Every structure is written in C-alpha cells, then in structure tokens.
Amino acid sequence: MKKLLHADASMAPRDLPSVVREALGWQSVFSSSDESEVRCLVELESGRVCEWLVRALPNDHHSKGNPRSDLSVLEALYDDIPRYKVSDDPRELASRVAHRSASASSVHLCPLRGIIELPALHQSLAVFDYEPHTLQDIFKYNQHVLDDDEIPDLAVSDMKRRLLVYQLLRLVRLLHDRGLVLGGISPSEELVVALTHPDPAHRSHALQHISHDMSNLKVADDRLPGIISGWEQSTRGHKANMEGPVGSEKILYATATGVFAGSAIGAVESVWSIPKLGAKLPKFSTQVKHIGSRALVLGAAAGFFATGEQVMATVRQKEDPFNAAFGGAVAGLVPGILSKNARVAFASSFIAATAMAASSYWSESTTETAFEKFAKARAHERS
Known part of the structure; x- marks a missing residue:
C-alpha cells in the first residue's frame, strides 16, 4: 500500500503533525519515518481511543513515475470511500470517521476510514486503521x-x-x-x-x-x-498445502499413524487375550508378533491410501472425493491380500473406496479451509 502511494516529500506538508493538530484538533500525533504520514491516537465521545494512520494526499498530484494520482489509486482499491469536511468539533469529526469505513477489495488491504478534505491547504488526508505489523x-x-x-x-x-x-x-x-x-x-x-x-x-x-x-x-x-x-x-488442484502435509510428507505421516494405531489395537487385544488366573500365560514373543502384525497391516493400509490419493491428485491436477475413493480402493486390497481371496479383496476395496469418498465429500462440504478461516478472522477483526 505504501509503495503505491508515493507522494513526493516536496509536496507533503512541511510539518504534517502540526497540520493534523491545527486542522483536525487531534492532539496525540506521532511522527513517522515517512514525512507524508503520522500516527494518531484519537479519543471519541464515548471515551474509546482509536489508533489511526493519517497520510497526506496532495490534490491533483501524480506520484513520481506514476501517471495515476494517489487518490485514484485509493479509488481503484476501495469502494464507497467516505468523504469528510473539516469540522469545528474534533470529537464530532472523529466519531463520524470511526463509525464508517470504505469497502476494501481485499482482506489484505488496510481498512480505510475515509478521506478528509483540506481545501485551504489544497490537500486531503487519508485515514487508515493503524496496523502495527503489515505484510x-x-x-x-x-x-x-x-x-x-x-x-x-x-x-x-x-x-x-x-x-x-x-x-x-x-x-x-x-x-x-x-x-x-x-x-x-x-x-x-x-x-x-x-x-x-x-x-x-x-x-x-x-x-x-x-x-x-x-x-x-x-x-x-x-x-x-x-x-x-x-x-x-x-x-495442486483447488486446495493449498497450508491445510496439511502433502506429497511424501503426507504418506509418511499416514503410514506412521497407521503403525501407531495398529500397535495400540494389537496391545489392547493382547491384554484382553490374557487368560484368567491359574491358566497358562501366552508367550511374550507371541504377543509381540500379534502387535507387530496389527501395526504392519494398518500401516500398510494407511500408506497405500495416502499414496493412491496423492498419485491420483498429481495425475488429475485436481482435489475432489474421487482421489480419496481411489486411495480407499488401493488400501482396501490389504485384507484380500492377507486372506488370499479375490472376492474379499474386491469387496473390501469397494467398501473402503465408498467410505473414503463419502468422508472426503462430507469433510469438504462442511469444513472451512484454512484460508477461509483466515479471511473471516481478518474481516471480523476489522468490522
């Protein structure tokens, strides 16, 4: 935003803080490294204090190297920009500025409260919400x-x-x-x-x-x-990878999760299989083998699912439930391989594909993406 509004220092007021204090009556004004802008703390009639960034906009002046005026740049980025005249009552002017704002074309733009015209100085002042940390x-x-x-x-x-x-x-x-x-x-x-x-x-x-x-x-x-x-x-596709791991990282996480879940399930089954007091206890090696087999099966299924989904997303260049269905179909082959039965493999593959596709569709239709949450949070902060 600041680079778009490049008013020459020669056209900026010699002492902008004094201009703001005298013309607007806002006394808590702090200078900036940029001579054409100041930071203001303005107390409203309700007692609330607002922190604003006030920037000088020379009227009918074109920035150096830029054929468009600073005002036209703002008009290209914001809609319904409020316009104000200098008022005798500083608090009344501040109250009007605080209760209105322009419609920004993006959540990444600083909220513009309005433009205050100073005809006597042949200038205008753009009032923004002060952002301590900007992109x-x-x-x-x-x-x-x-x-x-x-x-x-x-x-x-x-x-x-x-x-x-x-x-x-x-x-x-x-x-x-x-x-x-x-x-x-x-x-x-x-x-x-x-x-x-x-x-x-x-x-x-x-x-x-x-x-x-x-x-x-x-x-x-x-x-x-x-x-x-x-x-x-x-x-790839319509989703950005800020929503979770992708590629080999996703496959690794999925496999590790499957191994952990299989180990946990195998451990629980081993505990429940311990006979009553007085009966012969199973061998420790048998229990470890049982836990390992469960971890291997679930780890392989999770790894196959993540790999199949990733491969399909890469080939199709698209993110939708079909990718999850393909991954589920690949993972569903594991029970058939273990049982060495083609019918079991087909049935489990079909069931897994249907379940994964339905789960993916439901998740996409009911869950906001990370960027949607980010945009809503920014809009809520500025409302």
Whole structure:
C-alpha cells in the first residue's frame, strides 16, 4: 500500500503533525519515518481511543513515475470511500470517521476510514486503521523469510512461508486486475502470478499468452526462491498445502499413524487375550508378533491410501472425493491380500473406496479451509 502511494516529500506538508493538530484538533500525533504520514491516537465521545494512520494526499498530484494520482489509486482499491469536511468539533469529526469505513477489495488491504478534505491547504488526508505489523513490513525488515538458506530459520516454518507467499500473490493479482502494479513489473512476476492462479482454465490461458510474448525476449535469470518457483507443484488442484502435509510428507505421516494405531489395537487385544488366573500365560514373543502384525497391516493400509490419493491428485491436477475413493480402493486390497481371496479383496476395496469418498465429500462440504478461516478472522477483526 505504501509503495503505491508515493507522494513526493516536496509536496507533503512541511510539518504534517502540526497540520493534523491545527486542522483536525487531534492532539496525540506521532511522527513517522515517512514525512507524508503520522500516527494518531484519537479519543471519541464515548471515551474509546482509536489508533489511526493519517497520510497526506496532495490534490491533483501524480506520484513520481506514476501517471495515476494517489487518490485514484485509493479509488481503484476501495469502494464507497467516505468523504469528510473539516469540522469545528474534533470529537464530532472523529466519531463520524470511526463509525464508517470504505469497502476494501481485499482482506489484505488496510481498512480505510475515509478521506478528509483540506481545501485551504489544497490537500486531503487519508485515514487508515493503524496496523502495527503489515505484510510490507515483514518483507522489508525480514527479507530472509523467503531465502533458501543452508541453515533455515527454525522460527519461520514452511507453512508460515507459504502463507506469506499466498497473501503476497493474492495482493499482486488483485493489483494487476485493477490496473496497478506494486513497484515495477517483470516477465518473471507475470509468470509466477499466472502459474499460481486458482483457476486451472485461467492459468492455462494466461500461460499461452505469456509464452508467446516471452518467446522473443531474453529474460534474465533472477533466481526466485524455491518456495515460489515450486509453488505450482505444491498447490495442486483447488486446495493449498497450508491445510496439511502433502506429497511424501503426507504418506509418511499416514503410514506412521497407521503403525501407531495398529500397535495400540494389537496391545489392547493382547491384554484382553490374557487368560484368567491359574491358566497358562501366552508367550511374550507371541504377543509381540500379534502387535507387530496389527501395526504392519494398518500401516500398510494407511500408506497405500495416502499414496493412491496423492498419485491420483498429481495425475488429475485436481482435489475432489474421487482421489480419496481411489486411495480407499488401493488400501482396501490389504485384507484380500492377507486372506488370499479375490472376492474379499474386491469387496473390501469397494467398501473402503465408498467410505473414503463419502468422508472426503462430507469433510469438504462442511469444513472451512484454512484460508477461509483466515479471511473471516481478518474481516471480523476489522468490522
């Protein structure tokens, strides 16, 4: 957001804090490293204190290197922007600003409370909710979060990195759709945005145009971090991998879970099979063998299911209950293999496929994705 609004320092008020204090009557004003913005603590009539970021918007001024004015950029990103005139009562103005806000086109944009016009100074002030931690700050002051270092930062997990990339790509795609760019624009940026589009049809259509446009270009090898260059392979279908492990990691977890469950079931069965007092106790080796066989069977079934589901999702480039059905059909072969009976294998495979498909369908239709929860939480915080 800040890079989109690049007002020249020469056009910003010489002392913006003084302008805010005198024109708006808001006394608790704190300077920023950017001369064109200040942070304000404003007390409302109800006694509640709001924390806002006030940014100067020179009227009819175009940012350096940007043919669009700062105001037109805001109008492209927000709908129904409230407009205010300077009032004699600072609290009355603050109350009106606090109770209204523009409609942001994305949850990743800072809430815009409105624009206060200052005709005498030939300027306007944009009032945003103050965000102590923004996506821009993360990339500006923590540039290592996306680096493929030999010694990765243990505090930044792969899931956190992918969430950052997801937010950044959504924001870049939004800007492009509205005729804006964040900083410069390059073929590699267009390629990444196209590769990560959630709609496969749009992705294929965009790639055709990009490949044609780039056929006569010599593109520099701006080595992208692996977290971005491998994004398309790690976000198959309609689901992102922030919702859980994928690939070999998912197969490993599923197999380990099956082995653990089989060991637990085998242990319980061994305890229940201990005869009453006075009878001959079973051999320890027999009990261990029983536990091991249960662990092997359930581990194999879970591993076959995860492998079958992953292979089908990779081949079909899509996430739906059919993948789970295929994985269930593969896992259902285990009882038939143990019994060496084709009928048992067919029946158990059919039952497992039906059960897994129904479970997957019910889960997808009733469970919110991680991103849906994230978006709702952000919208709730800003409401």
